[in-house]
Amino acid sequence: xxxxxxxxxxxxxxxxxxxxxxxxxxxxxxxxxxxxxxxxxxxxxxxxxxxxxxxxxxxxxxxxxxxxxxxxxxxxxxxxxxxxxxxxxxxxxxxxxxxxxxxxxxxxxxxxxxxxxxxxxxxxxxxxxxxxxxxxxxxxxxxxxxxxxxxxxxxxxxxxxxxxxxxxxxxxxxxxxxxxxxxxxxxxxxxxxxxxxxxxxxxxxxxxxxxx
Amino acid sequence: xxxxxxxxxxxxxxxxxxxxxxxxxxxxxxxxxxxxxxxxxxxxxxxxxxxxxxxxxxxxxxxxxxxxxxxxxxxxxxxxxxxxxxxxxxxxxxxxxxxxxxxxxxxxxxxxxxxxxxxxxxxxxxxxxxxxxxxxxxxxxxxxxxxxxxxxxxxxxxxxxxxxxxxxxxxxxxxxxxxxxxxxxxxxxxxxxxxxxxxxxxxxxxxxxxxx
Numbered sequence: 518x519x520x521x522x523x524x525x526x527x528x529x530x531x532x533x534x535x536x537x538x539x540x541x542x543x544x545x546x547x548x549x550x551x552x553x554x555x556x557x558x559x560x561x562x563x564x565x566x567x568x569x570x571x572x573x574x575x576x577x578x579x580x581x582x583x584x585x586x587x588x589x590x591x592x593x594x595x596x597x598x599x600x601x602x603x604x605x606x607x608x609x610x611x612x613x614x615x616x617x618x619x620x621x622x623x624x625x626x627x628x629x630x631x632x633x634x635x636x637x638x639x640x641x642x643x644x645x646x647x648x649x650x651x652x653x654x655x656x657x658x659x660x661x662x663x664x665x666x667x668x669x670x671x672x673x674x675x676x677x678x679x680x681x682x683x684x685x686x687x688x689x690x691x692x693x694x695x696x697x698x699x700x701x702x703x704x705x706x707x708x709x710x711x712x713x714x715x716x717x718x719x720x721x722x723x724x725x726x727x728x729x
Numbered sequence: 730x731x732x733x734x735x736x737x738x739x740x741x742x743x744x745x746x747x748x749x750x751x752x753x754x755x756x757x758x759x760x761x762x763x764x765x766x767x768x769x770x771x772x773x774x775x776x777x778x779x780x781x782x783x784x785x786x787x788x789x790x791x792x793x794x795x796x797x798x799x800x801x802x803x804x805x806x807x808x809x810x811x812x813x814x815x816x817x818x819x820x821x822x823x824x825x826x827x828x829x830x831x832x833x834x835x836x837x838x839x840x841x842x843x844x845x846x847x848x849x850x851x852x853x854x855x856x857x858x859x860x861x862x863x864x865x866x867x868x869x870x871x872x873x874x875x876x877x878x879x880x881x882x883x884x885x886x887x888x889x890x891x892x893x894x895x896x897x898x899x900x901x902x903x904x905x906x907x908x909x910x911x912x913x914x915x916x917x918x919x920x921x922x923x924x925x926x927x928x929x930x931x932x933x934x935x936x937x938x939x940x941x
Contacts, residue, residue, distance in 0.1 A: 520930075523930060527926055527930060528926070531903075531925075531926070531929075553905065554905045554907045590929070590932075590933050591933060591936040597928075597932050599928060605822075606818075606822035606826070607819075607822045607826070609818065610818035610819045610821070610822045611924070613818050614818070614819070614924070616903050616924070617925050617928070620926075620928075620929060622929070660932070661932060661935070663928075668828070685932070685934070687924070687927055687928055687931060691828050693764075693766045695766045706931050706934045706935055708930065708931055710924075710927065712823070712828070712899070712922075713743075713829050713832045714739055714740070714743070715899055715920050715922065716809075716829070716832075716875075716899055717739050717802070717832060717834070718735060718736065718739060718920070719873050719897040719898075719899060719920055720872070720897070721739065721802050721803060722735075722918045723897050723918055724803040
């Protein structure tokens with residue numbers, strides 16, 4: 518399964534969850550296609566590859582689809598725990614973000630180097646000093662962390678996280694992190710989200726002749 | 730030039746700017762490679778494709794490289810103006826973010842539907858009601874907007890932006906936006922940044938056997 522297909526399946530899964538919460542029981546390929554911004558043919562091809570078959574009268578049972586796709590995506594009833602390193606404005610905004618819960622993602626704690634930040638008890642989740650990362654990672658079985666620290670602290674935060682047993686990182690710092698071999702011989706999964714770079718690419722694409 | 734190469738060139742450009750601000754005058758392919766997380770051979774191949782040649786003794790003049798790459802990226806001395814639609818926590822965090830300025834990106838204004846938000850004068854940039862988007866876009870010659878509104882307002886904000894003349898959108902809402910044909914027959918450039926989806930992909934990748 519290639520990464521584009523994984524992205525599509527994740528999108529189908531999220532849309533199906535929303536449709537179910539609206540009370541729907543059945544869905545057609547073109548509904549999923551519209552919401553995932555692909556063609557209905559792509560949806561049908563994906564389902565056919567996954568050996569998911571529609572009903573005789575057309576359409577799919579939402580409950581069935583969620584079961585199938587959830588299994589592929591490794592979804593469990595338990596929420597997937599995530600920590601945030603760096604509780605500045607972006608870190609705080611993510612702590613307050615209510616778009617994670619419906620997707621089964623739970624921010625369990627934040628970490629910051631500044632005593633003014635971690636002694637403040639008004640955050641929506643507990644915030645601890647960096648020295649307690651390992652303890653919290655073990656207690657909540659956390660596999661994934663979000664890095665929202667300033668540029669100068671990125672590398673240090675990354676090292677601390679890997680040392681504490683984190684296996685996946687979503688990095689918002691402008692420093693591009695690369696997967697480093699872990700003690701067990703595996704590599705962590707790193708996704709770098711560079712907002713300034715993303716804007717620059719838009720500006721670049723705007724000045725080249727359109728091909729679409 | 731494919732999109733991977735554009736991303737690399739944007740990265741080289743940013744790194745070169747930082748190196749120059751540190752007082753450096755010369756750079757080697759492997760310096761750029763380390764910072765952009767590619768091999769030195771890739772850097773050399775990119776420069777060779779762009780007909781950028783190194784010096785006899787090896788290495789490149791940083792000033793020369795910035796000139797060449799800046800031309801390719803359409804960089805001018807003027808900062809590139811951007812507006813933010815939706816001044817909740819994420820929108821505000823982006824207004825305060827100081828990582829745009831070094832890349833020549835300037836947030837010129839924010840917009841919000843809530844009078845409590847746009848009548849508050851403590852924001853780092855002016856915040857206006859949505860009805861003033863078109864006026865500000867024209868006054869500042871804004872081509873690109875960042876959408877940080879809640880899910881339910883995404884589609885409406887997108888329509889307003891296109892109507893006001895915006896040609897590029899960085900969308901942080903969980904709704905995937907698709908390029909819609911504009912009045913002049915072209916399509917806008919849309920980059921969707923879905924943070925929850927990004928986390929879910931990391932969780933998915935963590936549970937499949939490593940190929941690296």
